[in-house]
Amino acid sequence: MSDAFRFDAEAGSLTLQGELTIYQISEATEALRSATDSGQLRLIDLAGVSELDTAGLQWLLLAKRLPTADESVVMLVNHSDHVRGLIRLAGLSATLDIADREQVNP
Amino acid sequence: MNMDQALQTFLDESRELLTDMERILLELESSPDEAELRNALFRCVHTVKGSAGMFGLDHVVSFTHVVENVLDRLRDEEIQLTRDLANLLLRCRDHISLLVEKLEPAEAAPFQADGDALLAELQPFQSLDDEAPVAVSGGHTAASTPAGHWHLSMRVQADALRHGMDPLGFIRFLGTLGELTRVTTIADALPDIRELDPETCYLGFEIDLYTDADRETILDVFEFAGDLYELHLIPPGSTLEDFRALLDALPEGAERLGEILVAGGALSQNALEEYLQLQEFGLATEQQQPLGEILVSQGAVDSERVSVALEKQQDVRSRRKKPVEHFRIQADKLDNLINLVGELVIASAAVALNAGKSGDSATRESAANLGLLVEEIRDSSLDLRMVPIGDTFQRFQRVVRDVSGELEKDIRLVITGADTELDKTVVEKIGDPLTHLVRNACDHGIESPAAREEKGKSSQGTVQLNAYHESGAIVIEVSDDGNGLNRERILAKALERELIREDAVLPDQDVFNLIFEPGFSTVEQVTNLSGRGVGMDVVRRNIEGLRGMVEVVSPGIAGGTTFRIRLPLTLAIIDGFLARVGDATYVVPLEMVVECTELDAGQQLQSENQHYINLRQEVLPLIFLRQHFRIPGEPGRRQNIIVVRHGGQKVGLVVDELLGEHQTVIKPLTGVFTHLSGLSGSTILGSGQVALILDVPALMQQATRNEDAANRGGTNNPRSRLPVSN
Numbered sequence: 001m002s003d004a005f006r007f008d009a010e011a012g013s014l015t016l017q018g019e020l021t022i023y024q025i026s027e028a029t030e031a032l033r034s035a036t037d038s039g040q041l042r043l044i045d046l047a048g049v050s051e052l053d054t055a056g057l058q059w060l061l062l063a064k065r066l067p068t069a070d071e072s073v074v075m076l077v078n079h080s081d082h083v084r085g086l087i088r089l090a091g092l093s094a095t096l097d098i099a100d101r102e103q104v105n106p
Numbered sequence: 107m108n109m110d111q112a113l114q115t116f117l118d119e120s121r122e123l124l125t126d127m128e129r130i131l132l133e134l135e136s137s138p139d140e141a142e143l144r145n146a147l148f149r150c151v152h153t154v155k156g157s158a159g160m161f162g163l164d165h166v167v168s169f170t171h172v173v174e175n176v177l178d179r180l181r182d183e184e185i186q187l188t189r190d191l192a193n194l195l196l197r198c199r200d201h202i203s204l205l206v207e208k209l210e211p212a213e214a215a216p217f218q219a220d221g222d223a224l225l226a227e228l229q230p231f232q233s234l235d236d237e238a239p240v241a242v243s244g245g246h247t248a249a250s251t252p253a254g255h256w257h258l259s260m261r262v263q264a265d266a267l268r269h270g271m272d273p274l275g276f277i278r279f280l281g282t283l284g285e286l287t288r289v290t291t292i293a294d295a296l297p298d299i300r301e302l303d304p305e306t307c308y309l310g311f312e313i314d315l316y317t318d319a320d321r322e323t324i325l326d327v328f329e330f331a332g333d334l335y336e337l338h339l340i341p342p343g344s345t346l347e348d349f350r351a352l353l354d355a356l357p358e359g360a361e362r363l364g365e366i367l368v369a370g371g372a373l374s375q376n377a378l379e380e381y382l383q384l385q386e387f388g389l390a391t392e393q394q395q396p397l398g399e400i401l402v403s404q405g406a407v408d409s410e411r412v413s414v415a416l417e418k419q420q421d422v423r424s425r426r427k428k429p430v431e432h433f434r435i436q437a438d439k440l441d442n443l444i445n446l447v448g449e450l451v452i453a454s455a456a457v458a459l460n461a462g463k464s465g466d467s468a469t470r471e472s473a474a475n476l477g478l479l480v481e482e483i484r485d486s487s488l489d490l491r492m493v494p495i496g497d498t499f500q501r502f503q504r505v506v507r508d509v510s511g512e513l514e515k516d517i518r519l520v521i522t523g524a525d526t527e528l529d530k531t532v533v534e535k536i537g538d539p540l541t542h543l544v545r546n547a548c549d550h551g552i553e554s555p556a557a558r559e560e561k562g563k564s565s566q567g568t569v570q571l572n573a574y575h576e577s578g579a580i581v582i583e584v585s586d587d588g589n590g591l592n593r594e595r596i597l598a599k600a601l602e603r604e605l606i607r608e609d610a611v612l613p614d615q616d617v618f619n620l621i622f623e624p625g626f627s628t629v630e631q632v633t634n635l636s637g638r639g640v641g642m643d644v645v646r647r648n649i650e651g652l653r654g655m656v657e658v659v660s661p662g663i664a665g666g667t668t669f670r671i672r673l674p675l676t677l678a679i680i681d682g683f684l685a686r687v688g689d690a691t692y693v694v695p696l697e698m699v700v701e702c703t704e705l706d707a708g709q710q711l712q713s714e715n716q717h718y719i720n721l722r723q724e725v726l727p728l729i730f731l732r733q734h735f736r737i738p739g740e741p742g743r744r745q746n747i748i749v750v751r752h753g754g755q756k757v758g759l760v761v762d763e764l765l766g767e768h769q770t771v772i773k774p775l776t777g778v779f780t781h782l783s784g785l786s787g788s789t790i791l792g793s794g795q796v797a798l799i800l801d802v803p804a805l806m807q808q809a810t811r812n813e814d815a816a817n818r819g820g821t822n823n824p825r826s827r828l829p830v831s832n
Binding site: 022025028029032033036038052053054055057058059061066068086089090091092094095 | 177262266268272273275277278286288289290291293297299302304305307308309311483667729
């Protein structure tokens, strides 16, 4: 697995780098599966995501539904500006952990 | 995959649309009252803009938008298509084409100034109340409806992502039509991570859009997406009935969707409740109402809009039929196939040879059957690469128009034989020489309007492009109804350039062909168009590079000059005729072979002193291949003549033995052999031997030249007429 999807089991965080589009999505899904299987996944760090498309968006929605060890939900953190913009466009701010109020949708 | 493919489709379609745009503009100029043409013109640009927006090519969108505005006004007959405007729009078309090809905004940046200049020129044609010309947003030129809340329900097919039709891209582009008041992503269908195929799209979107764009404009955004999107569009001020149709049609269930609609402000809470009650009631009484009926009831509400939408749908559908009939494939795949077929032909020849040797009649029969099939496969695969020449011809409408503008002449281009087919690779390579000939015809052929009227001709000159098939070759003619060639001037020029001797007596045809000699140009004044050092000799060289030939006839078909180009139909595989000279085997293209005859002893003796024979009261010049190619050894007792014809001339090739027909895959002579004249390529025989393919036109020329040289030298020794003397 490349460096684009690095899972730190101790911190329980999956860190993404580069694009999260249909081109990477198979690899990303594999990474997500193995992270889930470890039972440690709690955070997904989106700071390094430079590009997001619908496949990527779907991946984020999927990640939010995954069970975690402590029976809570996976948190998406450090959304890059690009990711933030697209999540707002899709009206998924609340679902995908964007806490701000200046959404497109009132 | 996906995005690249989609982008490729975008490029292909844009190219097609821009070609259409050029054609329509030119047509519209001659028949300005055709409303359908004006519409079509608008649609071309509109679709390019829409698709470009889908891919986020903002630099294309911003420029195209202004052009579209002007075309919109043209469509509404607010402005007229003057010649100046047509010129300007043609230049804009070229610019759009350039922007589209560049794709990357950074790459297009150097052309920004050109674009801005064009936009400035377009400014007077813009309507006064229009927004700033370079606004990226907008895009709702057909806006005749008042602004309002539209509701868009978008369901995406599973394959959409794989085809590069990213829904977010569409939503972003919708945003340029107005304001996205609310977008809701429906992820109900998203499966568990174990079952998920990450490249499949499971999402749907409910979109509320505040815009003054009309239905057509909104639907146009999705035109490019084809069948990958299922759309339900609910206009502002729709009735409950409309929503009912939507709620019934979608899989998520009425309650869930109803909430979304209420949240987006498209539907009031009361109305939703009313609907839900109605639905319960409806289910109990009429069971499930077919979707079609619902749509009809919806149609009753707004029949005009529905009919517009239907018309549009039909329009789109009829256009979409095309890909079923025409299947797009990559050119290199086809080339690869042709190459393989070539190898197959060679292999099958080897099989035939070995079968013949084995003496087993069953094997021989199988091999013969195989041979027939291979021949058919060869023909039909070559046929795949055949394209009508019409598209190439059509390009010259523009050339003639531009050139006649520059020269201040009035010239019309007439195209005939556009359906004539030839190999794609030939088509690609014939463009440049043809352009030169057409420009030449406009520049030198057609006189100025004043001069024409003086001669009692119509002031409008005509240039004609014609194509037809003739014995395994395609003939392309470029004719004009102008001056024709001036024999005296050509002769004077040729003398000046020392191309001929003063005492030379030449028939007209030979004089005219002098214009193909290097360094020949009859026009003193070098115009901007032709005579830029690229002379007719280059045209001839290019055409001969395609194993073709060019001749000039004057007076030609239309009265002026006619250039006649003869080209082989394909460059890859030919039917050849095999002949042996000494140990070497040669191939003559079969389509050139007229007959074969024996060179009998009497004739042979006679021809010691003359390189021709009397064939049924006709003089037949001979080329002795053994001498010509310096093949060692003495000729056999019996020699044969292959009579070949090219461009109206007959020549006899003298060989040792005739070996019969053979399918020949042409392998080009490369490297050190490139400059060999008299040979056009090589091929591999079934036995593994290499045979050389004779370039008959070049051989004929060489022979004629040698003959001339010999005559001029005043020698009677026939051997000195050939390059070889033993």
